[in-house]
Amino acid sequence: MSEPSEGATLPNSDAQRTRMSGEGSCLTAAIEISGPADEDLLRARLARLVARRPALRSVFGSATGHRVLDGGTSAFTRHRVDGAGREARWALAYELARQEATRPFPVGASPLVRAALFTAEADRHLLVVSADQLVCDAWSANLLVEDFLAADLDQAPDAYPDVWRGRQEWLDGPDGLAAVGRRRQAVMGAHRAWPLSGRPDDGDPDELVERLLEIDDETTLELRRRVRQAKGSLLAVGAAALALGAVGHVTQSLALSTMFAARETEAEANVVGWLSNDALLVLPPQRGTVLDYLTAIRGEIFAALRDQRVPAERLASALHPQSGDAGLSFALLYLPAQLSGGGQVAMQLGAAEAARAAVSICPTGTDVDLFMVEDPPPRADGARPLLRLGATSTRGRAGTRETERLLSRWGDALAVLAGHDWSTTPMREIASVLAAAPGGR
Template identity: 25%
Template sequence: MVLASQAQHGMWITEVLHGTGTAYHMPFALWFDGPLDREAMLRACEAVVDRHPVLRCAFEQRDGELHVVPAAGRPPVAFATAPDPGHLLRTEIARPFDLGRGPLARFTLVEVTRERHVLLFVGHHLVFDGMSKDLLTRDLAAAYAGEALPPLPMPYGARLAIPPEASAYWRARWRDASEVVIGGTARTVGTAGRAEEVLLDLTGEMAAAQAAGVTRFEAFLAAVHGLLFSYGNAEVAVAIAMSTRDAGTRDHIGLFATELPVYSTPKPDTTFRELAHALRAEVHELNRFRDVPAARAAGGVRPRPALAPVSISFRRRAANVVFPGLRTSAEWKMSNRTVRNVLHLQAVDGDDGLRLTLHYSPDLVSTQDVEAAGHDLRAVLAAARADPDVPLTGLAPTRALPVATPPPVAAGSGGPPAPAPVREAGAVDGELVEQVRLIWMEVLRIDDVAPDEDLYDLGGHSLTITQISARIRKRLGVEVPFDVFLDDPTVTGVAAAVSELRA
């Protein structure tokens, strides 16, 4: 049993609080054509499980801290026959994980025909990230070829304190961005919901990076910021996925990534080149604190499925690996059919070009608006490729964007949170309120807390919730559901929940 990372803790409590469905399921499929050796491939899967200890783990909260613990069993490695494997693959992707028992990964090898197979891996994001796909493919190929895979040590367990400079950085920059204008309508981030997708090939347009003198990622980020600015977003907030791997973890499958918000407030006469270089400097600066969760460093941020209404995952794909005697293709951007915000742009950049998937919630934004956004993004990159010094006003879409009524919000799909119920302190036993108040003061390390003060106004965050909950369980003998800290995050509200559970 070792301590989970801060990124794992944040993701774990988000799922516990918000019930994110398949939002954190990470599916990945390898298709094989040729005379596949079934037993060798199944052994290769087992060898990967033996090599990477996090695949054999689950998560358990003890005394306010999240720990990585052995799972109840090994990740299953199954074989099936399915001439039309679509339904089987969708079922396996959607099958839930038990975070407390595990295992949090599974393999399914499917025979489509004697000469065609697909290997589906589904891992929970707590134990698998985007770069893990490359590592999984590399290790599978090596094991299939008969190479031994030496086991790796558990890569977690370090206790990471938040540096004061990281807190200062994020407190100065944090913006509580929950809306984005797309298609002339303000879209509000809600909970994770069902997703649809639009596919784009932006290979030719990415020459804008060379023209502007920035990396392909920086050009892509600038294009997204420029597009959103042209849509009427005066302050743009886009969350980006960043790797936290280092020399000691570069070969490890696991969660070694974080999501950090990048903000910009461009002017109409800002050029694409200027925006791209400003964002480059911003990303370079926040890269110093990539190991620290932004919401926790800023303090006072309610746990939420997404840090910004729009997010980007931009990954450079590793070179193709060889499985002896087989022709192989990979589904690098396989969908879990759930999105955590309004729009997520998943880009995979390889030697054969850049492929983009726009994941969106149809409960929040229409397919027509997303397709238009994809068209406009292509136009922004094309204009920047032709002239990177064109002002952002010259990148704006030429057609008028209608101001429309937002689509109806489906039940449970989001919208602004309902106001917390108002409880009078006198309605709850005064001694119980005082016991809870003292626990809050201990955890928050402050000298006084009023019964009606909001936890997040006091600087609380996801770790604060688990620490308060653990102390209540130990001293008052009650397991307070985490959602109480969303519904009524006050001393009085939590004390009322304790009283109701004791009744």
């Protein structure tokens, strides 16, 4: 792998072209700081980040390509949050942080990263690092945090331009074309829009709805036990519970977006950039036992993992042709502890102690984005369950009440699954139990 080619012009991916045509969005990493926040140190770490990571110096001037600049200075701002009462100040600080996390970068801007420091107490702060989703995925966000927290960096150079060119060559070559063909066959005829009303509430504010739900630890531990016993996957369980909660008894194949890191080589693992793909999973009709259904979903996940470099945009025409009002489309992202930062111990940032934090959920472009976070970072109030669910809905599609209902039903479905034997209980019985519960369909 050669050194990064500064000044290089690179072709935009399918996902980058799609994102450029819509509203800009950011992917945010957050760090809680206890002790003195050295502003000069933080500015220097941000400058080091820009210098080290070529993708962050990209300029997207057209839908066809982007250019990597030799250098640039990124924005760093500090906000001192005033007000009566510690809890009120931190509630405001996190609300301001969420607003920062959703503020898009202007078209043609560079560098595509910025940092904001929120101080609500003399010895406690929240650092929010936002990068344009055109050049940053969930894996990249963790690399940004590691860069900020590392006193010294001795890794290999970030080879984003060369890695990106290699990916594009693969996609247009025989292996890539074969992978596209396999995935098109796998998703053929699946319904992208699930049969829901999805109507926004009258009077809802013109903004994204964001809600969190924390699953009680007893339910989470039972789900983990059953997953281990079945040699399964919590992502498969989350997808099954989503279908149960949103639709009930599934009689048709449903398409669900998810995201894979797609880091296949050592060079890719060290690269900040949009290397993830929005993959399409197919949830089959519910037949047989819970274990049968979860095994089918798990097999689909492995098939999608095999071809995880294939962009979802190249599969859209293979899906069931539906009208725009047929229902809602969903994206599901599962973050285990090593990606969410939940399992990370505190580290030093100068004279202060730092730890990762959770701030906001980044929209992907589907109507409803759903997240499962294992061992999540603590919230502003210190709460930290074993499993946290999150949901955001796109304005104009699912309103506040619908988003809250979907999230609640998702949690209810996980609880029902945790309470039944997967090897003997039919899926139809699980759907019936959930339908009979308060708030059922």
